[in-house]
Amino acid sequence: MIGKKIGILGGGQLGRMMLEASMPLNLDISVLDAAYDYPSAPICSKFILGDFTNYEDVIKFGSELDVISIEIESVNVEALEVLEAKGKTIYPQPSVLKIINDKGLQKQFYLDNNIPTAPVRFYNDKSEILSEIENGTLNYPFVNKLRKGGYDGRGVSIVKSKDDLNLLFNAPTIIEERIKIDKEIAVMVARTREGKMVTYPIVEMEFHPTANLVEFLFAPSDLSKQIENQATALALKIAEKLDIVGILAIEMFIDISGNVIVNEMAPRAHNSMHFTIEGCRTSQFMQLLRILLGLELGNTKLLQPSVMINLLGEEGYSGLAKYEGIQSALETDGVHIHLYGKPITKPKRKMGHITIVNQDLEKAKDMAKELKEIIKVKA
Amino acid sequence: MIGKKIGILGGGQLGRMMLEASMPLNLDISVLDAAYDYPSAPICSKFILGDFTNYEDVIKFGSELDVISIEIESVNVEALEVLEAKGKTIYPQPSVLKIINDKGLQKQFYLDNNIPTAPVRFYNDKSEILSEIENGTLNYPFVNKLRKGGYDGRGVSIVKSKDDLNLLFNAPTIIEERIKIDKEIAVMVARTREGKMVTYPIVEMEFHPTANLVEFLFAPSDLSKQIENQATALALKIAEKLDIVGILAIEMFIDISGNVIVNEMAPRAHNSMHFTIEGCRTSQFMQLLRILLGLELGNTKLLQPSVMINLLGEEGYSGLAKYEGIQSALETDGVHIHLYGKPITKPKRKMGHITIVNQDLEKAKDMAKELKEIIKVKA
Numbered sequence: 001m002i003g004k005k006i007g008i009l010g011g012g013q014l015g016r017m018m019l020e021a022s023m024p025l026n027l028d029i030s031v032l033d034a035a036y037d038y039p040s041a042p043i044c045s046k047f048i049l050g051d052f053t054n055y056e057d058v059i060k061f062g063s064e065l066d067v068i069s070i071e072i073e074s075v076n077v078e079a080l081e082v083l084e085a086k087g088k089t090i091y092p093q094p095s096v097l098k099i100i101n102d103k104g105l106q107k108q109f110y111l112d113n114n115i116p117t118a119p120v121r122f123y124n125d126k127s128e129i130l131s132e133i134e135n136g137t138l139n140y141p142f143v144n145k146l147r148k149g150g151y152d153g154r155g156v157s158i159v160k161s162k163d164d165l166n167l168l169f170n171a172p173t174i175i176e177e178r179i180k181i182d183k184e185i186a187v188m189v190a191r192t193r194e195g196k197m198v199t200y201p202i203v204e205m206e207f208h209p210t211a212n213l214v215e216f217l218f219a220p221s222d223l224s225k226q227i228e229n230q231a232t233a234l235a236l237k238i239a240e241k242l243d244i245v246g247i248l249a250i251e252m253f254i255d256i257s258g259n260v261i262v263n264e265m266a267p268r269a270h271n272s273m274h275f276t277i278e279g280c281r282t283s284q285f286m287q288l289l290r291i292l293l294g295l296e297l298g299n300t301k302l303l304q305p306s307v308m309i310n311l312l313g314e315e316g317y318s319g320l321a322k323y324e325g326i327q328s329a330l331e332t333d334g335v336h337i338h339l340y341g342k343p344i345t346k347p348k349r350k351m352g353h354i355t356i357v358n359q360d361l362e363k364a365k366d367m368a369k370e371l372k373e374i375i376k377v378k379a
Numbered sequence: 380m381i382g383k384k385i386g387i388l389g390g391g392q393l394g395r396m397m398l399e400a401s402m403p404l405n406l407d408i409s410v411l412d413a414a415y416d417y418p419s420a421p422i423c424s425k426f427i428l429g430d431f432t433n434y435e436d437v438i439k440f441g442s443e444l445d446v447i448s449i450e451i452e453s454v455n456v457e458a459l460e461v462l463e464a465k466g467k468t469i470y471p472q473p474s475v476l477k478i479i480n481d482k483g484l485q486k487q488f489y490l491d492n493n494i495p496t497a498p499v500r501f502y503n504d505k506s507e508i509l510s511e512i513e514n515g516t517l518n519y520p521f522v523n524k525l526r527k528g529g530y531d532g533r534g535v536s537i538v539k540s541k542d543d544l545n546l547l548f549n550a551p552t553i554i555e556e557r558i559k560i561d562k563e564i565a566v567m568v569a570r571t572r573e574g575k576m577v578t579y580p581i582v583e584m585e586f587h588p589t590a591n592l593v594e595f596l597f598a599p600s601d602l603s604k605q606i607e608n609q610a611t612a613l614a615l616k617i618a619e620k621l622d623i624v625g626i627l628a629i630e631m632f633i634d635i636s637g638n639v640i641v642n643e644m645a646p647r648a649h650n651s652m653h654f655t656i657e658g659c660r661t662s663q664f665m666q667l668l669r670i671l672l673g674l675e676l677g678n679t680k681l682l683q684p685s686v687m688i689n690l691l692g693e694e695g696y697s698g699l700a701k702y703e704g705i706q707s708a709l710e711t712d713g714v715h716i717h718l719y720g721k722p723i724t725k726p727k728r729k730m731g732h733i734t735i736v737n738q739d740l741e742k743a744k745d746m747a748k749e750l751k752e753i754i755k756v757k758a
Contacts, residue, residue: 020402023422025709026720043402043422281712296710330404331675333660341405 006292007032007061009052010071011040013340013350014269014285017277018071019043021285027293032061039340040071055079062088067292069246070268073101074149091193091292092246092267099242100267103174104147110262113241115234117262118176126170133165138175147172179261183254184214185221186272187235190247190287190297197239199232200280201302203272206365216368218307218361219275223254230260238265247288249273271310271350278336278355279306305361307368311352311377313345319379321345323352329371334358351377385671386411386440388431389450390419392719392729393648393664396656397450398422400664406672411440418719419450434458441467446671448625449647452480453528470572470671471625471646478621479646482553483526489641492620494613496641497555505549512544517554526551558640562633563593564600565651566614569626569666569676576618578611579659580681582651585744595747597686597740598654602633609639617644626667628652650689650729657715657734658685684740686747690731690756692724698758700724702731708750713737730756 004027008015011033019040022029030046041047050057052072058079062068067089068080080094099105110117121138123129132138140162146155146169157167184207188200204221205214221228235250242248249270251263273284282290282298290298313321320343329335339352354371358364383406387394390412398419401408409425420426429436431451437458441447446468447459459473478484489496500517502508511517519541525534525548536546563586567579583600584593600607614629621627628649630642652663661669661677669677692700699722708714718731733750737743 020399023399023402024715024717026718042424045421290709293706293709295706299712327672327674330669330672333678336403338403339405 004028004066004293005030005064006289007065007068008040008044008071009033009058009061009068009075011038011044011047012071013039013338013342013352014071015040016043016340017274017283017338018269018285018288021277021283022289025289027289030061030065032057037343039342042341052076059083062090067091069288069292070097073097073267077101089292091288092244092248096242096244096246096267100265102147103145103150103264104172106264107174107176109242113237115238115241115262116259118179120174120176123173123175125172126168129168129173129175130165142175142178144168145174145176147174179253180256181253182256182258183223184263185223185231185252185254186217186270187231187250187252188247188270188273188276188284189235189239189244189250190284190291190300191239191244192291192297193245193294195240196297197236198297198300199235200273200276200284200300202228202231203275203308205272214310215372216307216309216365217272217275218305218365218368219279219302220305220361227254227258227260234260234262238262242267246291247284249284271353272308274338274353275306275308275355276300277338278357279304304357304359305364307356307358307361307364309354309356309368309372310350311339311354311375313347313349313351313377315347317377317379318346319344321351322378324376324378325371325374329354329375332367332371334364335367335371345377345379383407383445383672384409384443385668386444386447387419387423387450388412388437388440388447388454390417390423390426391450392418392717392721392731393450394419395422395719396653396662396717397648397664397667400656400662401668404668406668409440409444411436416722418721421720431455438462441469446470448667448671449476452476452646456480468671470667471623471627475621475623475625475646479644481526482524482529482643483551485643486553486555488621492616494617494620494641495638497558499553499555502552502554504551505547508547508552508554509544521554521557523547524553524555526553558632559635560632561635561637562602563642564602564610564631564633565596565649566610566629566631567626567649567652567655567663568614568618568623568629569663569670569679570618570623571670571676572624572673574619575676576615577676577679578614579652579655579663579679581607581610582654582687584651593689594751595686595688595744596651596654597684597744597747598658598681599684599740606633606637606639613639613641617641621646625670626663628663650732651687653717653732654685654687654734655679656717657736658683683736683738684743686735686737686740686743688733688735688747688751689729690718690733690754692726692728692730693755693757694726696756696758697725698723700730701757703755703757704750704753708733708754711746711750713743714746714750724756724758 007030011031016039031040031044052075058076062083141160144157184205201219202221203219208215250265253261277283336355356364386409390410395418410419410423431454437455441462520539523536563584580598581600582598587594629644632640656662715734735743
């Protein structure tokens with residue numbers, strides 16, 4: 001089984017960290033993506049230059065492989081369906097990607113399965129939104145989301161007033177009712193081809209007190225046991241109803257009344273779960289590899305309280321990346337720095353992340369805040 | 380500092396595991412060795428085909444680099460001396476390699492510094508040994524060791540009777556007095572350019588009850604606190620007297636009277652210390668990287684009791700390696716399998732290793748014994 005040829009669509013940092021996890025097992029992992037300077041390229045078994053959204057490229061890539069997975073969901077699903085029909089093992093399955101890649105279908109899935117989620121309206125184009133505004137059935141502010149093609153903040157418009165109407169997408173979109181959010185969390189489920197499931201410790205986001213930005217993520221969460229159980233049960237239900245084989249990250253809100261509400265999900269390794277590399281016995285990346293190899297699920301127990309911060313490209317700097325403050329951070333016990341090897345930095349680009357493990361979670365949080373001041377990615 | 384160009388002489392499994400440790404930091408690490416199918420080749424930044432025992436090859440390789448280290452000590456030391464004189468950072472230093480690469484000089488170093496070691500005799504050639512046998516001052520059995528060029532069991536002859544005299548080396552050699560060994564242990568010291576030092580938990584070898592073979596290695600050891608302290612103090616003394624910058628593995632015997640006696644040392648990552656990857660916060664590989672980068676030493680505390688077994692090529696099989704029993708081993712919690720990616724197996728070739736971590740050391744030992752029966756490397 002260890003001899004299977006594995007392929008990953010996408011060669012960014014998530015693919016790279018999966019390759020890193022695979023190193024001790026010397027697995028044969030090929031990667032398809034668009035440029036030789038992407039993070040996965042230098043360390044995969046075989047890097048294939050191509051476009052994972054292109055039908056022909058994905059067919060050609062997949063034909064050489066036994067098992068195919070993804071590090072990004074916006075891949076050519078039609079090609080994966082053809083490959084699946086030809087007998088290739090594809091996790092997550094194309095059927096799952098079809099639902100998740102369309103925010104409308106994803107919402108419908110929640111509604112059909114009684115999964116609590118923000119009330120939603122569906123639109124075929126911009127004119128339908130404008131007429132609702134005109135007749136007073138839709139009020140500012142609202143968030144307009146493209147059903148397809150959005151990723152990492154793209155495809156989402158915040159419309160606060162008439163002045164923002166130029167931001168509306170003229171394509172199938174959704175608008176969700178606003179939730180009064182108390183907390184944001186993420187839950188990960190791993191599920192095998194036999195339907196066995198396991199969840200990871202819930203991670204909670206801490207926001208900056210004034211700026212509306214995630215400051216860091218931490219586990220274990222501050223949630224009550226009851227809400228934790230509710231969120232975990234919900235995640236297991238979603239994974240089962242989706243019938244996903246692979247790993248599934250689910251972002252949830254806790255509203256100000258204490259209700260658990262599903263925001264959205266990703267059928268792959270997820271930024272919020274990077275703490276699992278050092279914080280858990282089996283990382284999210286190793287877990288996906290285990291599932292691809294047909295092994296039993298690995299232990300997801302939290303070994304040590306963990307805090308994760310993203311290393312984003314500093315505002316005002318574009319060009320060859322330079323890292324400030326890395327050295328002193330590296331010298332602090334329990335601080336694990338991950339640099340993704342992207343040669344070029346841009347404002348807010350994910351250039352790396354840092355996980356701080358410490359028996360004392362509050363101490364780890366304080367260290368995270370300090371490190372955020374010290375480490376800067378400039379050009 | 381993170382931008383330094385690092386080079387490693389040797390592309391075997393020790394180099395590979397150093398590269399694996401470096402992955403999250405995306406370091407620029409080049410490797411020099413003789414074939415493209417060596418373990419380090421597919422994952423290093425730049426693989427240079429060449430012979431690390433060849434003066435020209437080492438000079439050419441080193442000229443492009445800022446910092447040079449090794450994964451094997453039998454490299455061309457003259458070339459490293461020239462590179463050092465040109466201002467390259469070379470750890471361990473050529474002066475240390477000179478002493479360690481010559482078993483005669485190594486022994487003399489122990490004697491000069493009052494380090495307990497087996498009494499030794501020095502010979503320039505075979506005839507000097509034969510005349511001692513003739514005049515009755517040397518008795519069978521004895522072990523004849525080449526001063527230079529021995530590695531991993533090569534360069535060592537066990538002479539039990541007259542019939543084995545053909546095994547004597549006709550070159551500078553040593554013969555050590557036999558020690559009545561109770562236990563074999565290894566200690567690792569890491570030392571920075573500023574002379575700061577730290578030691579790793581002592582690892583103890585467990586021998587098969589009937590066959591004279593190491594069955595597994597384990598940490599923490601079963602030694603008394605007093606002997607542990609003695610061994611650790613000895614290791615620190617050796618590292619300081621050698622003035623080594625880097626990591627130093629020292630193999631020691633505990634004789635049947637409880638004396639700690641130094642056997643030999645290696646100025647690099649060492650097989651006996653592989654448990655540090657999962658067993659300690661900072662692995663031996665990451666520790667060497669920290670030293671090369673000029674960082675403070677990492678925490679060497681044992682996180683969990685650990686047992687390590689080598690995966691050796693099964694007797695009677697040569698050819699394309701096939702791994703038996705890997706799958707079930709991978710499914711056992713706490714079992715970490717490392718395959719070095721050598722395409723060809725030979726009897727006793729080091730093809731990988733397994734570390735078992737468990738809060739209960741005895742349980743980990745039992746698991747190691749079971750795994751030895753299950754996992755086989757055949758062809």
